[in-house]
Amino acid sequence: MRVISTIKEMKSAVREVRGQGKSVGFVPTMGYLHNGHLTLMQEAKSKTDFVVVSIFVNPLQFGVGEDYEDYPRDLSRDSSLAESAGVDIIFAPTVREMYPKGYATFVEVEKLTGVLCGKSRPGHFKGVTTVVTKLFNIVEPDIAFFGQKDAQQSIVLKKMVEDLNMNLKIEIVPIVREKDGLAMSSRNSYLNSEERRAALALSQSLEMVRELIASGERNNLVLVDEIRKFISREPLARIDYVEILSVPDLEKTEFLQGSNLIALAVFIGNTRLIDNMVLEG
Amino acid sequence: MRVISTIKEMKSAVREVRGQGKSVGFVPTMGYLHNGHLTLMQEAKSKTDFVVVSIFVNPLQFGVGEDYEDYPRDLSRDSSLAESAGVDIIFAPTVREMYPKGYATFVEVEKLTGVLCGKSRPGHFKGVTTVVTKLFNIVEPDIAFFGQKDAQQSIVLKKMVEDLNMNLKIEIVPIVREKDGLAMSSRNSYLNSEERRAALALSQSLEMVRELIASGERNNLVLVDEIRKFISREPLARIDYVEILSVPDLEKTEFLQGSNLIALAVFIGNTRLIDNMVLEG
Numbered sequence: 356m357r358v359i360s361t362i363k364e365m366k367s368a369v370r371e372v373r374g375q376g377k378s379v380g381f382v383p384t385m386g387y388l389h390n391g392h393l394t395l396m397q398e399a400k401s402k403t404d405f406v407v408v409s410i411f412v413n414p415l416q417f418g419v420g421e422d423y424e425d426y427p428r429d430l431s432r433d434s435s436l437a438e439s440a441g442v443d444i445i446f447a448p449t450v451r452e453m454y455p456k457g458y459a460t461f462v463e464v465e466k467l468t469g470v471l472c473g474k475s476r477p478g479h480f481k482g483v484t485t486v487v488t489k490l491f492n493i494v495e496p497d498i499a500f501f502g503q504k505d506a507q508q509s510i511v512l513k514k515m516v517e518d519l520n521m522n523l524k525i526e527i528v529p530i531v532r533e534k535d536g537l538a539m540s541s542r543n544s545y546l547n548s549e550e551r552r553a554a555l556a557l558s559q560s561l562e563m564v565r566e567l568i569a570s571g572e573r574n575n576l577v578l579v580d581e582i583r584k585f586i587s588r589e590p591l592a593r594i595d596y597v598e599i600l601s602v603p604d605l606e607k608t609e610f611l612q613g614s615n616l617i618a619l620a621v622f623i624g625n626t627r628l629i630d631n632m633v634l635e636g
Numbered sequence: 637m638r639v640i641s642t643i644k645e646m647k648s649a650v651r652e653v654r655g656q657g658k659s660v661g662f663v664p665t666m667g668y669l670h671n672g673h674l675t676l677m678q679e680a681k682s683k684t685d686f687v688v689v690s691i692f693v694n695p696l697q698f699g700v701g702e703d704y705e706d707y708p709r710d711l712s713r714d715s716s717l718a719e720s721a722g723v724d725i726i727f728a729p730t731v732r733e734m735y736p737k738g739y740a741t742f743v744e745v746e747k748l749t750g751v752l753c754g755k756s757r758p759g760h761f762k763g764v765t766t767v768v769t770k771l772f773n774i775v776e777p778d779i780a781f782f783g784q785k786d787a788q789q790s791i792v793l794k795k796m797v798e799d800l801n802m803n804l805k806i807e808i809v810p811i812v813r814e815k816d817g818l819a820m821s822s823r824n825s826y827l828n829s830e831e832r833r834a835a836l837a838l839s840q841s842l843e844m845v846r847e848l849i850a851s852g853e854r855n856n857l858v859l860v861d862e863i864r865k866f867i868s869r870e871p872l873a874r875i876d877y878v879e880i881l882s883v884p885d886l887e888k889t890e891f892l893q894g895s896n897l898i899a900l901a902v903f904i905g906n907t908r909l910i911d912n913m914v915l916e917g
Binding site: 461495515 | 643664733738739740741742743744745747748766769770773774776795796800801802803885888
């Protein structure tokens with residue numbers, strides 16, 4: 356496995372691979388890899404001939420006062436994990452390599468980014484779509500793999516690829532959870548043991564609402580209210596949003612109908628966690 | 637020569653060509669071809685193996701009250717001209733093909749687009765960079781050719797390609813002029829004979845200032861003022877802007893130093909014309 360840090364070298368490595376007629380799979384990450392990431396890599400490994408993983412904590416997608424500085428970083432640990440997952444190249448550029456002095460170009464998906472995390476974190480998705488466009492141009496993958504945990508991100512990136520006629524496919528891989536249900540996230544490392552227990556409120560509220568729906572409840576106001584009540588019982592939890600929206604348009608709906616996304620963002624102490632469930636129509 | 641109107645067909649045609657190891661040259665246009673466009677095609681022909689010309693009047697780059705509806709269109713005339721220039725494919729999509737219902741993704745170059753035409757025509761360059769990104773993804777050229785007449789556009793697109801790490805080169809081709817000096821433009825077709833004569837104010841003012849500079853004048857305020865005075869003598873002319881800016885940063889400068897762009901936009905009657913001159917440092 357090679358670790359590459361310059362755009363030029365990355366482009367030339369992938370050109371060589373493509374010249375051999377191999378397909379390229381790509382897993383963009385911010386590093387501090389967990390089993391969710393490793394599942395993406397296995398998926399890439401099974402569907403393409405050559406797998407590139409990027410590790411880049413993208414300053415553009417963090418807001419003022421967010422955890423850009425504190426975001427966990429451990430390239431040597433990540434390299435071992437990626438290597439054992441059969442990854443061929445890790446692309447780990449510096450911030451200056453990605454955003455040289457005078458950088459000025461941005462990609463933005465409108466509408467879809469005005470709700471959920473886009474509303475709570477203004478500018479976040481502009482940072483995501485910009486860096487992902489750059490990474491797609493650098494790696495030129497046939498398929499890029501993203502996790503369903505970032506549900507809105509998946510929908511926004513699929514829309515971007517479609518709108519801009521990019522030459523690749525996006526595959527979304529299901530959420531990977533800890534045994535007790537907590538969705539895997541690099542940010543889980545922020546939690547102390549008390550918070551780790553409290554964090555179960557997210558996945559458990561989704562389980563609870565799944566049963567409510569199974570028992571016939573279809574009114575989204577009622578469902579959202581039940582989730583809010585459930586999470587509010589946990590003293591360490593502070594809700595950012597609980598929403599039920601149509602998929603893929605992310606519009607408010609009164610009743611469950613068609614495909615729906617139930618999405619939550621909840622602060623546990625100072626750590627903001629997200630989780631979601633998609634109900635196929 | 638083929639005329640293609642769908643994105644899918646265009647992508648597959650160019651993939652086939654690239655599969656044969658041929659390089660692809662691309663000339664994006666809004667049609668109503670003139671000798672400036674034909675020069676771009678000849679340049680593309682001389683530098684690449686296979687030449688694609690797009691003809692698409694892009695609604696996104698026109699502001700409210702601008703000439704989108706009136707912009708001249710003549711695909712059959714354009715096809716003959718392109719064919720005789722040795723073009724291999726004309727890509728002429730509909731607006732619906734390029735911007736289907738619900739379209740929401742935009743590419744924007746900041747800073748550089750806040751001056752000159754970007755200031756006079758808010759949203760113009762966002763439309764240009766968005767459509768050009770789409771066209772680049774559809775045609776996947778090795779080299780794309782643009783005219784120096786749209787000086788700011790050239791600078792903005794080069795910045796976009798660099799910032800987003802796009803896999804192509806941009807070549808800028810010098811302005812092609814009528815015998816009397818008028819820069820070629822599809823919009824010249826709007827001019828009546830009186831206006832056609834008045835339009836010479838643009839190129840003649842640049843000739844005048846070239847002589848002033850040759851005689852030693854370096855103060856940009858003086859140079860701009862002389863151009864303004866020259867153009868103001870023409871009763872049919874109304875100045876939109878006259879500016880001297882550094883290249884490629886497009887920043888105001890007090891004195892000629894390094895590379896500079898002298899750029900003008902002038903209404904002749906209702907027709908907005910542009911012209912420019914670059915002084916290499």
